[in-house]
Amino acid sequence: DADVTQTPRNRITKTGKRIMLECSQTKGHDRMYWYRQDPGLGLRLIYYSFDVKDINKGEISDGYSVSRQAQAKFSLSLESAIPNQTALYFCATSRGRDNQPQHFGDGTRLSIL
Amino acid sequence: GNSVTQMEGPVTLSEEAFLTINCTYTATGYPSLFWYVQYPGEGLQLLLKATKADDKGSNKGFEATYRKETTSFHLEKGSVQVSDSAVYFCALSDTPQNTGFQKLVFGTGTRLLVSP
Numbered sequence A: 001d002a003d004v005t006q007t008p009r010n011r012i013t014k015t016g017k018r019i020m021l022e023c024s025q026t027k028g029h030d031r032m033y034w035y036r037q038d039p040g041l042g043l044r045l046i047y048y049s050f051d052v053k054d055i056n057k058g059e060i061s062d063g064y065s066v067s068r069q070a071q072a073k074f075s076l077s078l079e080s081a082i083p084n085q086t087a088l089y090f091c092a093t094s095r096g097r098d099n100q101p102q103h104f105g106d107g108t109r110l111s112i113l
Numbered sequence B: 001g002n003s004v005t006q007m008e009g010p011v012t013l014s015e016e017a018f019l020t021i022n023c024t025y026t027a028t029g030y031p032s033l034f035w036y037v038q039y040p041g042e043g044l045q046l047l048l049k050a051t052k053a054d055d056k057g058s059n060k061g062f063e064a065t066y067r068k069e070t071t072s073f074h075l076e077k078g079s080v081q082v083s084d085s086a087v088y089f090c091a092l093s094d095t096p097q098n099t100g101f102q103k104l105v106f107g108t109g110t111r112l113l114v115s116p
Helices: none
Strands: A004-007 A010-013 A019-025 A031-038 A042-051 A054-057 A065-070 A073-078 A087-094 A108-112 B003-006 B011-014 B019-021 B023-026 B033-038 B044-050 B056-059 B062-065 B075-077 B086-094 B103-106 B110-115
Touching: A004 A087, A010 A019, A019 A031, A019 A087, A019 A108, A031 A073, A042 A065, A042 A073, A042 B103, A073 A087, B003 B086, B003 B103, B011 B019, B019 B110, B023 B033, B023 B086, B033 B062, B044 B062
Parallel strands: A010 A108, B011 B110
Antiparallel strands: A004 A019, A019 A073, A031 A042, A031 A087, A042 A054, A065 A073, A087 A108, B003 B023, B019 B075, B033 B044, B033 B086, B044 B056, B056 B062, B062 B075, B086 B103, B086 B110
16 A cells, blocks of 8 residues: 555546545654646645644645644645646655655646636 | 756666766755656655765665755766656755745756667
8 A cells, every 4th residue: 555645646627616635644754745746847835734733834825725634634625726726736744853755645636627 | 045956858868878867956054955756657756865965875776966066966877777767856955944844845857768
């Protein structure tokens, strides 16, 4: 089983719909992250969470919200999806210490029509 | 702010050729540096890392040396295989002031295509 699992893997939806992307991990890591990947732009951080009670905005949080339901679960919501949120979304985890590598899920490809 | 610049791809090589993917960075302080690899349909995986100047990270035949004087962390492999075809991302750790939080700043990625 994958250590960091994202669901769904693919989603096509319409403008204005509410969408939730889910992430669960079995690594026991405290820190969790949501990124989006766009061609030519690399990965950009949307939100991150140190632990269940600590959630912080990343560089591109507008239009997104998150919920850390448990240490192992971190979901990303688009309250009212728009076409420029079409992207590949990644969840990642890391240990709660500096210089630790991040471990990524396989991504969710989201298309908004 | 801190940033990472990678060479644009795709980089197209024949099997057993020598690989270099250039990466330079701009940073205050002393960040750690990473190379991640993304195979088709998968998430990013850590390939190697270096945490201080002159450190050499290595894994699976890939190497990169943290060069503070040239602010570079170029990825090299002596003999590539078809299975190395992937997108490679250079990244640095960044600790924004007063946050105590260390986050990764990624380059835009370089696609490597290796043909038999």
